[in-house]
Amino acid sequence: MNIYLHEFKANFKSVITWSLSLAALILLFMTMFSAFAQDAEVLNQAMANFPPELLAAFGISNVDFSTVLGFFSFIFFFCQLCLAIQASNYGFGLVSVEERDLTAEFLLAKPISRTRIMTSKFLAALTGLVITNAVVWASSFAFINAFRGERPYDAGTLSLLLASILLFQLFFFTVGILISLLVKRVRSVTPYSMGLSFGMYVLSAFSGMLGDVKLELITPFKHFDPNYIVLNDAFDMSKVWISVAAIVVSVAGSYYLYQKRNIPAPV
Amino acid sequence: MSVIEVNKLTKYYGKSRGILDVSFKVEEGEIFGFIGPNGAGKSTTIRLLLSLIYPSSGSAAVFGKDCIQFGPEIRQEIGYLPSEVFYYEGMKVLDLLKYSGSFYKKDTTKRMYELAEIMELDLKRRIDDLSYGNKKKVGIVQGLLHQPRLLLLDEPTSGLDPLMQRKFFDLVQEENKRGATVFFSSHILGEVQKLCSRVAIIKDGSIIEVQDIATLRKDNYKKISVTAEGLDEKYFAIDGVSNLQKENGSFNFFYKGNINTLTRLISQKDMADVTIEEPTLEEIFMHYYE
Numbered sequence: 001m002n003i004y005l006h007e008f009k010a011n012f013k014s015v016i017t018w019s020l021s022l023a024a025l026i027l028l029f030m031t032m033f034s035a036f037a038q039d040a041e042v043l044n045q046a047m048a049n050f051p052p053e054l055l056a057a058f059g060i061s062n063v064d065f066s067t068v069l070g071f072f073s074f075i076f077f078f079c080q081l082c083l084a085i086q087a088s089n090y091g092f093g094l095v096s097v098e099e100r101d102l103t104a105e106f107l108l109a110k111p112i113s114r115t116r117i118m119t120s121k122f123l124a125a126l127t128g129l130v131i132t133n134a135v136v137w138a139s140s141f142a143f144i145n146a147f148r149g150e151r152p153y154d155a156g157t158l159s160l161l162l163a164s165i166l167l168f169q170l171f172f173f174t175v176g177i178l179i180s181l182l183v184k185r186v187r188s189v190t191p192y193s194m195g196l197s198f199g200m201y202v203l204s205a206f207s208g209m210l211g212d213v214k215l216e217l218i219t220p221f222k223h224f225d226p227n228y229i230v231l232n233d234a235f236d237m238s239k240v241w242i243s244v245a246a247i248v249v250s251v252a253g254s255y256y257l258y259q260k261r262n263i264p265a266p267v
Numbered sequence: 268m269s270v271i272e273v274n275k276l277t278k279y280y281g282k283s284r285g286i287l288d289v290s291f292k293v294e295e296g297e298i299f300g301f302i303g304p305n306g307a308g309k310s311t312t313i314r315l316l317l318s319l320i321y322p323s324s325g326s327a328a329v330f331g332k333d334c335i336q337f338g339p340e341i342r343q344e345i346g347y348l349p350s351e352v353f354y355y356e357g358m359k360v361l362d363l364l365k366y367s368g369s370f371y372k373k374d375t376t377k378r379m380y381e382l383a384e385i386m387e388l389d390l391k392r393r394i395d396d397l398s399y400g401n402k403k404k405v406g407i408v409q410g411l412l413h414q415p416r417l418l419l420l421d422e423p424t425s426g427l428d429p430l431m432q433r434k435f436f437d438l439v440q441e442e443n444k445r446g447a448t449v450f451f452s453s454h455i456l457g458e459v460q461k462l463c464s465r466v467a468i469i470k471d472g473s474i475i476e477v478q479d480i481a482t483l484r485k486d487n488y489k490k491i492s493v494t495a496e497g498l499d500e501k502y503f504a505i506d507g508v509s510n511l512q513k514e515n516g517s518f519n520f521f522y523k524g525n526i527n528t529l530t531r532l533i534s535q536k537d538m539a540d541v542t543i544e545e546p547t548l549e550e551i552f553m554h555y556y557e
Contacts, residue, residue, distance in 0.1 A: 102351070
C-alpha cells in the first residue's frame with residue numbers, strides 16, 4: 001500500500017495535467033461543432049474532392065460532419081493520440097525512472113518482493129489512467145450536450161466509443177513497460193513514448209492510405225477506430241482481441257523480466 | 268551460524284568481469300572489513316547479497332537463508348548504505364524516512380528521530396536542496412532506523428566530514444555492541460583497521476586474502492622517505508627494507524620489521540627530512556602480488 005500511495009502521489013500532477021488538457025481539447029473542438037455542422041454540406045463536398053488516400057490517412061473517409069457523433073469521432077482521434085502518449089509515458093517510466101534516478105537501489109533493498117513492487121506501481125499508474133478516463137467521459141458528455149444544439153445523438157454509441165479508451169490506453173501502457181524492460185536502460189522516457197504512439201499512428205495512417213490489411217493488425221488506432229465504432233455501433237471484435245492479447249502478453253512478460261532483471265548500478 | 272555465507276559467487280556483466288569465485292563467511296557479531304580498490308567488485312558483492320543483481324553462478328546466504336529465495340524476508344533485517352545515495356527529489360527528508368520506515372514491521376519513528384539528532388540532520392528540508400554530505404546522512408539514518416541485525420555499508424564515509432565520520436563510526440560500534448553484524452566495504456585501509464576485526468581483501472574480482480586485522484597490522488609495511496647528505500643505497504642494506512628508490516636526493520623504501528632498528532639507523536645521520544607513513548592500499552596490494 002505504501003508504494004502504491006507513493007507512486008500515486010508522484011504521478012498525480014501529471015494525471016491532472018493530462019486530464020485537464022484533454023477536457024480543454026474536447027471543449028475547444030465542440031465549440032466549433034455548430035459552425036462545422038451548418039456548413040456540413042459544403043464541407044462534405046469539399047472533402048469529396050480530396051484524394052481518398054489523404055482522407056483515409058486522417059481516418060475521415062466516411063465522416064459526416066453534420067452529425068454529432070460523426071464530428072465527435074473525428075475529434076476523438078486527436079484525443080486518442082494524446083491518450084496514447086500519456087499511457088506510453090506511464091508505461092515506459094514505470095520502472096525505468098527509478099533506475100534512471102537510481103532510487104531503485106533504495107526501493108529494492110527494502111523487504112518486499114519485486115512482484116509486489118511491480119503490482120503496486122502498476123495499480124498506481126492504472127489509477128491515474130482511470131482518473132483521466134473519467135474526466136474524458138464526463139467532459140465528452142458535458143460538452144456534447146452543451147454545444148450540440150438541436151442535433152440528436154445516441155448516448156449508447158458514445159458510451160461504447162468512450163469505453164474503448166481503457167483498453168486502448170492499456171495497450172500503450174503495458175507494451176511500454178515491456179519494451180522498457182527489454183532494453184538495458186531507458187535514459188529518457190519521451191523519445192520512447194513518442195516513438196511508440198506516433199509509430200502506431202503512422203502505421204494506422206499508412207494502412208488507411210494503402211489499404212494494407214496487415215498493418216491494421218498491430219496498431220490499436222485501428223483496433224479501436226472511432227469511425228468504425230460510430231458507424232457500426234459496435235467494436236471490431238476480431239481486432240480488439242489482438243489488443244487484448246498484446247496486453248496479456250506484455251503484462252506477463254513484464255513480470256517475468258522484472259523478476260530476473262539486474263538493476264543497473266550507479267556509475 | 269554465519270550471518271553471511273558466500274559460496275563461489277561469480278558475476279559477469281555480459282562479458283566483463285564482476286566478481287570471480289568469491290567465497291567467505293562473516294560470523295555473527297563481528298565487524299567484517301571488505302577492502303579493495305575501485306572496480307574490484309566490492310559493490311557487486313553487496314548488490315548480490317541484496318538481490319539487486321543475480322549471480323552468474325554460485326550462491327550466497329544471509330542468516331542461513333538463500334539470498335534470492337528468501338530475499339524479502341532477509342532484507343527485513345538488513346540495513347544498507349550505498350556508496351552513492353540517491354533519493355526521490357522533491358520529497359522532504361522526513362517523508363522519505365517515513366516512507367523508508369513503512370517497509371519494516373517494527374515501529375521506526377523513535378529511532379529515526381534519535382538518529383537524525385545524532386547526525387544533525389534537518390528533517391524539514393527537501394532532498395534536492397541537500398548537499399552530498401547531507402544526503403549521505405539521510406542514507407545513514409535510512410539504513411539504521413529499523414535497527415537491523417546486519418549492516419551492509421558500501422564505502423559509507425565518502426562525503427562526510429571528519430567529525431561526522433567519527434559520529435558515524437561511534438554509531439556503527441554502538442549497533443555492533445547491540446548485536447548487529449557489520450559488513451564494511453571500503454578502499455581506505457585506515458578506517459577499516461580502526462573498526463574491523465577481520466578483513467577480506469578483494470582485487471580484480473577475486474578474494475586475495477581473509478585475515479585478522481591484528482595479523483595484517485603485524486605484517487604491515489611502513490613507507491619510509493628520508494633526505495640527508497651523504498647517503499647511499501648501501502646504508503639501508505638491512506633486513507626488511509625493500510623497493511629502495513632514489514628520487515631527488517631522497518630515498519624511498521618499504522620497511523617491515525622492528526621499527527627501532529630503523530630509527531636508530533636513521534638517527535646516526537644528520538637528517539634533513541624523514542617521513543614514516545602507512546602504505547597506501549595499492550602498495551599493500553603490490554605486496555600481495557610479490
